[in-house]
Amino acid sequence: MDDVAKLAGVSISTVSHVVNETRAVAVSTRARVLAAIESTGYTGNAIARSLVTGGTKSIGVAMSLLANPHLAELIHAIEAEATRAGYTILLGDTLDSPDGERDAVRKLQARRVDGMLLTPAPGDTATLEQLARTGVPAVLVDRVSHKVKLDQVGPENIQSTSALVSHLAAAGHRRIAFISGVEWMVASEERTLGYRLGLGRAGLRWDSNLVAGGGASHEDGVLALRRLLTVPERPTAVITGNGAMTAGAVREATAHGLRIGEDLAIVGHDEVEWAELVRPSITTMAHPVDEIGRTAVRLLLDRLNDREHAPRTVLLPPRLIHRESCGCDRTAASG
Structure with a gap:
C-alpha cells in the first residue's frame, strides 16, 4: 500500500x-x-483486513459436486450475484454425505467466511442444527427443510407436480404413476402431496400401486418403472421426481419395447440438457436454477445485515416445458 x-x-x-x-x-x-x-x-490482504473489519467479504458454498446435475449453473448464478455485491465465494464439496458435509462446513468456517450457502446432505440434520444454534449466517439452497430455523430457497413442488398430473389427465390418461424421490427430502414429500392433489383435481382415484420410489439415481428410475410395469392394470403415464430417474425410466421403458409418448408417457421434474436431444424429446418441469442461486445470495446478504429477523423460506415456481414424451399436442400452452 x-x-x-x-x-x-x-x-x-x-x-x-x-x-x-x-x-x-x-x-x-x-x-x-x-x-x-x-x-x-x-x-x-483479505485476512489482515478481516482482523480490522470483522469480515472477509467471502461466502462459503457447501454442495456436492457430483449429486447436483445443475451445479455449474447454480454456482455461476451464486458467483455472479456475490460478485455484484463485492463478495467472493469459496467452494467446499460435501460429497452428499453427513461426514463430508460436516468437514466442508468446518473448513469453510476456518477460512472465516462471512456466511454460508448449503445444500443439505441426505440424513444430516446435526450440522444444520448446529449452524442455527450458533447463529452462523446460513441459507439452505435447493433442498429445503422444515426441521431447522434457517433461511432457505428452493423450487415450489406441490402445485408444479399437480400441474404435471393435470397435463397428463387432460391428454386422457387415467392410470398416472409417480416415481418419488428420497424419502427424507421435503421435496419428495411435497411432490407426493402434489401428485395426490393433481389426482383429486382430475377426478382420479389414488392407487398406492402406482407410486414407487425412495431414491434419486438413474438405477432407482429403472427399478421403480420395472415394478410399476408389473401392476396388473399398468400405468399409461409416469411422472418422475428428478432428471436421473427420468433417464432410468426412459431406459427401462425402451427395454420393454414401449414407445415413449405412445405406449407410455413420461414426464419429469428437472430440466436436463439431453431432454431436447433424444427422440421423443422429454417434457419436463424445469426448476429456476439461476434464480434459486441469486435468491440464495440475497437472502444471505439480508441475514448479514440483520441477524435478528425471522428465517425466511422462498419457493420459486418451476416452468413446464412441453415436448413430445407426454404424447399430447405439443402446440398446447405450457407455463
Missing part, C-alpha cells in the same frame, strides 16, 4: 478508502490509485 500511495501521490489512507470503498474519493484521485494498483500488482 505504501508503494501504491507513493506512485499515485496520495496518502496510504486514501489507498485504503479506494480499495475498501469506505469513503468517497475524487474520480481523478481514484483513477490514479487504480492505475498504481495495476502497475504494482497490489492485491491487498
Whole structure:
C-alpha cells in the first residue's frame, strides 16, 4: 500500500478508502490509485483486513459436486450475484454425505467466511442444527427443510407436480404413476402431496400401486418403472421426481419395447440438457436454477445485515416445458 500511495501521490489512507470503498474519493484521485494498483500488482490482504473489519467479504458454498446435475449453473448464478455485491465465494464439496458435509462446513468456517450457502446432505440434520444454534449466517439452497430455523430457497413442488398430473389427465390418461424421490427430502414429500392433489383435481382415484420410489439415481428410475410395469392394470403415464430417474425410466421403458409418448408417457421434474436431444424429446418441469442461486445470495446478504429477523423460506415456481414424451399436442400452452 505504501508503494501504491507513493506512485499515485496520495496518502496510504486514501489507498485504503479506494480499495475498501469506505469513503468517497475524487474520480481523478481514484483513477490514479487504480492505475498504481495495476502497475504494482497490489492485491491487498483479505485476512489482515478481516482482523480490522470483522469480515472477509467471502461466502462459503457447501454442495456436492457430483449429486447436483445443475451445479455449474447454480454456482455461476451464486458467483455472479456475490460478485455484484463485492463478495467472493469459496467452494467446499460435501460429497452428499453427513461426514463430508460436516468437514466442508468446518473448513469453510476456518477460512472465516462471512456466511454460508448449503445444500443439505441426505440424513444430516446435526450440522444444520448446529449452524442455527450458533447463529452462523446460513441459507439452505435447493433442498429445503422444515426441521431447522434457517433461511432457505428452493423450487415450489406441490402445485408444479399437480400441474404435471393435470397435463397428463387432460391428454386422457387415467392410470398416472409417480416415481418419488428420497424419502427424507421435503421435496419428495411435497411432490407426493402434489401428485395426490393433481389426482383429486382430475377426478382420479389414488392407487398406492402406482407410486414407487425412495431414491434419486438413474438405477432407482429403472427399478421403480420395472415394478410399476408389473401392476396388473399398468400405468399409461409416469411422472418422475428428478432428471436421473427420468433417464432410468426412459431406459427401462425402451427395454420393454414401449414407445415413449405412445405406449407410455413420461414426464419429469428437472430440466436436463439431453431432454431436447433424444427422440421423443422429454417434457419436463424445469426448476429456476439461476434464480434459486441469486435468491440464495440475497437472502444471505439480508441475514448479514440483520441477524435478528425471522428465517425466511422462498419457493420459486418451476416452468413446464412441453415436448413430445407426454404424447399430447405439443402446440398446447405450457407455463
